Amino acid sequence: MSALPAYASTGQRVWHYSFRTICGLIFFFLIFPILVILPLSFNAQDFFTFTREMLAFDPAGYSFKHYEDFFTNPDWQQAMRNSFAIAPVATILATAFGTLAAIGLSQAHVPYRSVIMAILISPMIVPLIISAAGMYFFYSRIGLQGTYVGVVLAHAALGTPFVIITVTATLVGFDRSLVRAAASLGANPVTTFFKVQMPLIIPGVVSGALFAFITSFDEVVVVLFLGSAGQKTLPWQMFTGLREQISPTILAVASLMVAISIVLLTVLEFLRRRSERLRGLSPS
Amino acid sequence: MTIQTHADETNGTPEVLTTADGKPLKTSIARALRREKMRALLLIAPLLLFVIITFVAPIVDMLFRSVENQIVSTTLPRTVVELDSWDGTTGEAPGENVFNALHFDMTVAVERKNHTQLGTRLNYEESGISSMFRRTGRRVDDFGEIYADQFIDLNSAWEAPATWVSLMASPDWIAEQAAWVADRDAARANGTAFEQPEPAFAIREGVAEALPRTADIYQAFAEFIQTEDQDSPTEEEPWNAVYTGLHDDLLANPNAASAFSGETATLLSQAANAVSGFEKISLREAFIDADEDWGNPYYWGVIQTFSPSYTSGYFLAAADAELTPQGIQMKPEDEQIYLYLFWRTLLLSVTITFSCLLLGYPIAFLLAALPARSANLLMILVLLPFWTSLLVRTSAWKVLLQQQGVINDFLVWTGLVSDAGRLVMINNQTGTIIAMTHILLPFMILPLYSVMKTISPSYVRAAKSLGATDWTAFWRVYFPQTVPGIGAGAILVFILAIGYYITPELVGGTDGIFISNRIAYHISTSLNWGLAAALGVILLLAVMLLFYVYDKIVGIDNVKLG
Numbered sequence: 001m002s003a004l005p006a007y008a009s010t011g012q013r014v015w016h017y018s019f020r021t022i023c024g025l026i027f028f029f030l031i032f033p034i035l036v037i038l039p040l041s042f043n044a045q046d047f048f049t050f051t052r053e054m055l056a057f058d059p060a061g062y063s064f065k066h067y068e069d070f071f072t073n074p075d076w077q078q079a080m081r082n083s084f085a086i087a088p089v090a091t092i093l094a095t096a097f098g099t100l101a102a103i104g105l106s107q108a109h110v111p112y113r114s115v116i117m118a119i120l121i122s123p124m125i126v127p128l129i130i131s132a133a134g135m136y137f138f139y140s141r142i143g144l145q146g147t148y149v150g151v152v153l154a155h156a157a158l159g160t161p162f163v164i165i166t167v168t169a170t171l172v173g174f175d176r177s178l179v180r181a182a183a184s185l186g187a188n189p190v191t192t193f194f195k196v197q198m199p200l201i202i203p204g205v206v207s208g209a210l211f212a213f214i215t216s217f218d219e220v221v222v223v224l225f226l227g228s229a230g231q232k233t234l235p236w237q238m239f240t241g242l243r244e245q246i247s248p249t250i251l252a253v254a255s256l257m258v259a260i261s262i263v264l265l266t267v268l269e270f271l272r273r274r275s276e277r278l279r280g281l282s283p284s
Numbered sequence: 285m286t287i288q289t290h291a292d293e294t295n296g297t298p299e300v301l302t303t304a305d306g307k308p309l310k311t312s313i314a315r316a317l318r319r320e321k322m323r324a325l326l327l328i329a330p331l332l333l334f335v336i337i338t339f340v341a342p343i344v345d346m347l348f349r350s351v352e353n354q355i356v357s358t359t360l361p362r363t364v365v366e367l368d369s370w371d372g373t374t375g376e377a378p379g380e381n382v383f384n385a386l387h388f389d390m391t392v393a394v395e396r397k398n399h400t401q402l403g404t405r406l407n408y409e410e411s412g413i414s415s416m417f418r419r420t421g422r423r424v425d426d427f428g429e430i431y432a433d434q435f436i437d438l439n440s441a442w443e444a445p446a447t448w449v450s451l452m453a454s455p456d457w458i459a460e461q462a463a464w465v466a467d468r469d470a471a472r473a474n475g476t477a478f479e480q481p482e483p484a485f486a487i488r489e490g491v492a493e494a495l496p497r498t499a500d501i502y503q504a505f506a507e508f509i510q511t512e513d514q515d516s517p518t519e520e521e522p523w524n525a526v527y528t529g530l531h532d533d534l535l536a537n538p539n540a541a542s543a544f545s546g547e548t549a550t551l552l553s554q555a556a557n558a559v560s561g562f563e564k565i566s567l568r569e570a571f572i573d574a575d576e577d578w579g580n581p582y583y584w585g586v587i588q589t590f591s592p593s594y595t596s597g598y599f600l601a602a603a604d605a606e607l608t609p610q611g612i613q614m615k616p617e618d619e620q621i622y623l624y625l626f627w628r629t630l631l632l633s634v635t636i637t638f639s640c641l642l643l644g645y646p647i648a649f650l651l652a653a654l655p656a657r658s659a660n661l662l663m664i665l666v667l668l669p670f671w672t673s674l675l676v677r678t679s680a681w682k683v684l685l686q687q688q689g690v691i692n693d694f695l696v697w698t699g700l701v702s703d704a705g706r707l708v709m710i711n712n713q714t715g716t717i718i719a720m721t722h723i724l725l726p727f728m729i730l731p732l733y734s735v736m737k738t739i740s741p742s743y744v745r746a747a748k749s750l751g752a753t754d755w756t757a758f759w760r761v762y763f764p765q766t767v768p769g770i771g772a773g774a775i776l777v778f779i780l781a782i783g784y785y786i787t788p789e790l791v792g793g794t795d796g797i798f799i800s801n802r803i804a805y806h807i808s809t810s811l812n813w814g815l816a817a818a819l820g821v822i823l824l825l826a827v828m829l830l831f832y833v834y835d836k837i838v839g840i841d842n843v844k845l846g
Contacts, residue, residue, distance in 0.1 A: 031665050036683070036690060048686065109320050125827065126783075158339075235675050257673045
C-alpha cells in the first residue's frame, strides 16, 4: 500500500490514487472544523462566517476584538478563574489516589481484582448524563450540590480511571526486581517508592494527570448540574453562549483551547517516547 | 530463608518443612501471601472508598430514586392507613373516616408546606390532582374552626395553651420544661448565651387511650411547634384540627374525663356533656366543597395506587405505560414519547457508529500501511481532534453548518445552491449525525489502527502469490483479521453515542435529540426526578450490557489511551 509498484496495472493505479484522495477528504473532514475557527476568531465583524474583507486578506477585516473581549469581559474572566480553581485540585486528588491504587492493582496477588477494577473504571464508562443525574440527586441530599467541593470531588472521580489506566500501562514494563534490590540494600518501602519506583513510572503518572486535568477542564455536563453560578467554568460559559448565540468571543476561546490541546498533545507525545526509551523499546 | 526438616513427634507425621524460625513453611508462605494481599488492598482502599462515596453511591441513589415513592405515605400517613380498606371498584368516594384522617394529614402538611409537593408528585400520574391539593390547602384550617369556636364559647379556658398542656403533657415533661424556662431566664438575666433547645414534648400516660385522635394530632402539633417554629406548645394555641379531634373523641368516649383528675377532669366532663349539642360539620362535604374532585373515586384510586413506599410507576412511565387503579395500561397514542425516543436514540447511534466505521476504516488502513514516520505525522490529524475540547468541536460545527455559515456561503458562492435555497443542516438529525460522527471518529480509528498494526503483511502477499486478486486478498484474508478491531471500535463508539448529551442539545434541534436530553429536561425543568432516574437506569443497563460485551471482546485492561 505504501508505494505503488512499477508493475501496477492501470486499475491498480486508479484505485491507489482514488483511495488516497478519499483518505485525504476524510482527514480534511477531521481537521477542517478545528482549523476553520482559528481565522474566524480574528473576524472584525460579529459574524460566524468569512466576510468579504477577510477573503480579500484586507487587514481591516481582521482584529483582536474577540480576544480583547475574552480578556476583559468579567463573565469570561470569572469562568476562566473557576476552571483553573477546579481542574488542578481535581487533578491532584485523582492523580494521588489513582497512582496508589494502580500500584496496588499491579501487585501479583490482589483479591477480587476484576471487581475492584470494574468499580474503579466505572466513572469512565457510565454516560456523563447518568453520572450527572446521580451526583445531582445524591449531592443535594448531603448538601454538596452547588458547592466548589462538590464539583471538585465529582471531577476527581471522573478523572481517576484515566490515571489508573496510564499508570497501570507504565507499571507493566516496570522491573519489580528493582524494588527487591533497593530493599536488599536497606531502603525502606517509602524510600524505595520515591527513589526507585516513582522516577521510573513518572511519565505514566504525568500523562495520567494530564488526562485527569483535561477531563475536568473540558467537562461540562456534570458541572452544569452540580455547580451553581459560582462554579461557572469555561465550558459551561461556552455552552450557554452557544445555546443563546451571544457573541463570537466563543471562537476566540475555542482557538485558545485548541492551543492548549496542542501543547498537551506535544507533552504527552514527548512523555510516551521517553517512557518507551526508558523501557528499552525502540521509538516507533 | 533456610529450610530445615525435623520429625514431628506428636502426631507421628515424619517430616514437616519449617522455616528458620521454626514455623511450618506452609503457614509462613500463607502469612507472606496474606501480607502481600493486605498491602495491595491498603494501596487500593483510598481510591476505592473515594470512588464509592463520590460516584457509586450517587448511582445507587439514582436506582433508589427510580422506585422510591415515600412521599404519599409520609405526607398522608393516616389517610393511607384508612384508605387501605377502601374498595375502589364500588364507584363511591371513600367514607367519612378517610376524610377525618385526611383532615389531620392535610392540616399537618399545610403547616409544613409540603402538600403542594405531594400534589406535584401525584400530578405526574393524573393531571388535575395538583390543583386539588393546592386549593384545599388554603381552606383546610377553616374546617375545624366551628368546633374551636364552640369549645371556647363553652369555656374560655380552652383558648389557653396552658389548659392544653396540663391536659396532654406528661407531668415529667411539665417539670423539665419549667426547669428549662428557669435556666433560660437565668441565662438571659446574666446576659450569657443559651443554646439548649426546649425538652422534646412527651404525652401524658393514658391520654392516647382516652382521647386517641386528640393525642395523635396534638403530638403532631407539639412536634411541629418545637421543631419547625422553634416555639413552645406552652405558648401557642392549638390548631383547629385539635379541637375537631377532641370533639370526635368526646362523642365516642363520653367518660374520657375519668382518666384525668383535678381541674382538667372537670373541664373535660363539662365539654363531654356539651359536645352532643354542638353544631356539626361533615368533613367529607367540607373537602368536596373545597374541591369537588375529592368526591371523584377515580382520584382516590390514584392516591390508593400510589400509597405504597415503592412504585414501578416511573419505569412504566419511561416505557409509555401507566399504573392506573385498573392495572397497567399503555398511555394513549398521542402521549407516547419515550419508546419512540429510545428507538430514535438507538437508530441515530447506529447511524453514527456506521458512519464512523465507514470513515474510520480507510484511515486506519492507510495509517497501518504507511511507514512509521509518515503514519505518525498523519496520526496528529487524528489525535488533535481527539484532544480538542468537545465544546470547541461542537461550536466549530455550529459555525460551519448554520444557514449563514461557512459551508452554505461556499455553496452559494460556487452556485451549487441559490441564496434562497440554503441548506438546513443544523438543529435537526443531520446536524447531530455530522457533528457526532466527527467527534467520535477518533474512537473508531484508534482501536482499528492498533489491530491493523499487528496484522502481518505477509498474509496478503501470500494470498496474492497464490493468485488472489487485490479484492479477494483484502476481503478473504485481510478483512477477517480486522473484525476484532471493528467490534471494539463499534461498541466503543456506540456506548459513547447513546449517552451523549451536549452535542445533540446544541445542534440537534427538536428531532435530533437523544434520551439523555430528556433526562436532563426532567432533572432541571420538569423536576420529575423519579422519571429522570428511571430513564437513567434503563440507559445505564443498556450501557452496562454493551460494556460487558466490550469486555469480552477487548478486556478492560486493554483499554488504551491515545
